[in-house]
Amino acid sequence: MAVDLERIGRASLKELGDIRIDDVLSFIDRGIENMPSYMDLYRRWEVQQWAVADLDFSLDRQDWLESDDLDRKATLWSHRLFFNGEERVTATLAPFVWAAPTPEIEIFLSTQMVDEARHTVFFEKWWHDVVGTEARDMTQLLAEIRPEANEGYNALFYDRLPSTAQRLASNPKDFDAFIEGVTLYHIVIEATIALTGQRFELETMREQGLTDRGFYRGFTAVARDESRHVNFGIKILQDAVREDPQRFAPIIQQTLVECLPLISGTLDPPDPRYITEFGHTESEILTFAFESLNKRLRAIGINLAA
Numbered sequence: 001m002a003v004d005l006e007r008i009g010r011a012s013l014k015e016l017g018d019i020r021i022d023d024v025l026s027f028i029d030r031g032i033e034n035m036p037s038y039m040d041l042y043r044r045w046e047v048q049q050w051a052v053a054d055l056d057f058s059l060d061r062q063d064w065l066e067s068d069d070l071d072r073k074a075t076l077w078s079h080r081l082f083f084n085g086e087e088r089v090t091a092t093l094a095p096f097v098w099a100a101p102t103p104e105i106e107i108f109l110s111t112q113m114v115d116e117a118r119h120t121v122f123f124e125k126w127w128h129d130v131v132g133t134e135a136r137d138m139t140q141l142l143a144e145i146r147p148e149a150n151e152g153y154n155a156l157f158y159d160r161l162p163s164t165a166q167r168l169a170s171n172p173k174d175f176d177a178f179i180e181g182v183t184l185y186h187i188v189i190e191a192t193i194a195l196t197g198q199r200f201e202l203e204t205m206r207e208q209g210l211t212d213r214g215f216y217r218g219f220t221a222v223a224r225d226e227s228r229h230v231n232f233g234i235k236i237l238q239d240a241v242r243e244d245p246q247r248f249a250p251i252i253q254q255t256l257v258e259c260l261p262l263i264s265g266t267l268d269p270p271d272p273r274y275i276t277e278f279g280h281t282e283s284e285i286l287t288f289a290f291e292s293l294n295k296r297l298r299a300i301g302i303n304l305a306a
């Protein structure tokens with residue numbers, strides 16, 4: 001059955017409960033065949049607004065109270081990475097807006113900044129309503145949930161991403177740094193790591209019959225936002241490579257080669273049962289991540305077989 005992208009594009013939070021994540025992600029593949037303009041992506045953002053406050057986590061809270069220790073640990077592991085990650089990408093996007101080479105790109109990136117802030121608030125509300133916390137404010141909550149050390153994750157979110165953002169902030173005219181930053185932010189972090197994690201968590205919930213939960217609906221809305229961000233990233237890099245392959249392809253390739261071990265490091269759970277208990281395997285997840293990455297790279301017009 002053909003995927004009705006228009007219906008998914010306009011679905012409300014409630015309707016997102018009936019939608020499969022793979023169908024949401026097919027927006028990216030459609031975009032690859034027929035790339036939307038930056039203003040098309042902006043207009044999609046206008047019709048895809050949603051409010052964290054509209055989500056009801058009472059069934060999620062009930063599930064949490066009935067869940068066992070392993071279930072909780074697995075959920076907390078994943079949601080810590082996401083909550084903290086969403087805050088980190090909110091904090092580092094502003095220099096990309098400064099460095100935007102055209103007003104259309106600047107406008108799209110401004111919408112993305114709002115999205116990332118909303119994703120952070122989504123996890124904050126989930127934490128308050130489902131897990132419960134004594135934290136007085138978000139600073140305290142973020143300090144409390146800061147993920148257990150994972151080398152790949154720390155290198156990406158506390159070293160590479162802020163240092164690239166800093167380079168852009170120091171010199172917004174540094175277009176090479178912009179291309180490196182988009183490769184890191186949109187292709188490595190969003191397209192490869194975040195969407196893979198989201199896909200497996202949402203699929204697991206669907207397999208367990210939990211699609212009416214607030215988390216399923218909200219996280220599907222997050223994934224729909226991310227698919228717009230990823231399409232934007234592909235377009236930026238595709239345009240750059242078409243314009244000057246000699247100059248830009250090596251920057252993208254080198255960034256990816258350096259980040260590949262960080263991708264598998266980030267997706268690697270401290271306990272393999274966080275994945276196997278839920279009917280999946282780590283190799284299945286890594287295969288999905290690298291296949292998605294390869295699809296994006298083909299669209300951009302480069303390959304990694306160097």
Ligand SMILES: [Fe+2]
Pocket residue numbers: 086089115116119226
């Ligand atoms: Fe996000």
Ligand SMILES: [Fe+2]
Pocket residue numbers: 115116190225226229
């Ligand atoms: Fe994003």
